Amino acid sequence: MSKYIVTGSGGFIGTALVAFLTAKGHEVIGIDRKDGTEVEDIGSVLDTADSIAGVFHLAAQTSVFNTDTEQIRKDNIDTFIRVCAECANRGIRLVYASSSTAAPGNATSMYGLSKRFDEQYARLYHDDAWGVRLHNVYGPDPREGTLLWHLMNDDVVDIYNMGDNKRHFTHIEDAVTGLYQVMIMPHNELSYQTWRVRILNVANPEEMTVADFAREVSARNGCKLRFNGEVRPRDNFRQSVEDGIISLSLHYKTVQAGLDAILGERDGMKIEDVNICV
Numbered sequence: 001m002s003k004y005i006v007t008g009s010g011g012f013i014g015t016a017l018v019a020f021l022t023a024k025g026h027e028v029i030g031i032d033r034k035d036g037t038e039v040e041d042i043g044s045v046l047d048t049a050d051s052i053a054g055v056f057h058l059a060a061q062t063s064v065f066n067t068d069t070e071q072i073r074k075d076n077i078d079t080f081i082r083v084c085a086e087c088a089n090r091g092i093r094l095v096y097a098s099s100s101t102a103a104p105g106n107a108t109s110m111y112g113l114s115k116r117f118d119e120q121y122a123r124l125y126h127d128d129a130w131g132v133r134l135h136n137v138y139g140p141d142p143r144e145g146t147l148l149w150h151l152m153n154d155d156v157v158d159i160y161n162m163g164d165n166k167r168h169f170t171h172i173e174d175a176v177t178g179l180y181q182v183m184i185m186p187h188n189e190l191s192y193q194t195w196r197v198r199i200l201n202v203a204n205p206e207e208m209t210v211a212d213f214a215r216e217v218s219a220r221n222g223c224k225l226r227f228n229g230e231v232r233p234r235d236n237f238r239q240s241v242e243d244g245i246i247s248l249s250l251h252y253k254t255v256q257a258g259l260d261a262i263l264g265e266r267d268g269m270k271i272e273d274v275n276i277c278v
Contacts, residue, residue, distance in 0.1 A: 004029070005042070005054075005056065006030050006031070007055070007059040008060065009031060009035075013134070016139065016176050017179060039079050039083060053092075058097045061076055064235065072114050084118075084129055085125070085126075088126035095129075097179070102133060106240065106242075123198055133203070133245065134170065135201065136167045138169055155224060156224045161235065163212070163225075165209065166210075166237070167210060168206065171252070174202060204255070206254055216255060216256065220260075220265070224276070
């Protein structure tokens, strides 16, 4: 079995990835600020660890609604440059979490711009760095402040823009499977176009409005939904999957199956029967 480094190992996706790798018998070295380790020190970790097969870089500032642009620059750009350079200097494969917000038509915030920068930088400075554009990942124990977190924890949830925003909600099991598949894929199975851009999509092909996603959750846990027409700054109407970037062929969970796994089945309730607050 192989030994991998996972940065952001204590985060929402990082925790699931560590569990996935461990279940496959791999050894994992986690780096996470919450545990007292800093990604900036990855060079020292690589110097002291033997036979590292690859680095999964997940640590980052998240959310298009994050207004701390200086911290985003430090954590998402400056730190990424460090990680990419340390891996390139040692000839170690780097698989990093990019985002649907990195696609040209989707970038509406510093977060999206930082992910776009990382993709371009990695393509130029590390021949074995691979960006995985994750699309609206959801799962059990969601990160606080995300849509699913509010739907699972609040009695009444505000749904902005009347819920008309369209997304590709992707279950976390598909996200970590995609990250792993990119890590272990041999070069000779890649098309020239894919190798040239070294970016792949992990996106549930099922496009769904935020309203329908919220209704699916409400039909399972009874939370009340309050729809309003307010459009929040930097909230993109349609988070599309960029044409020309290959999507990994996985057995993606439908949203209904994914929510069944998290919250249980609807118990007979239909989504049109959910509780709506006026």
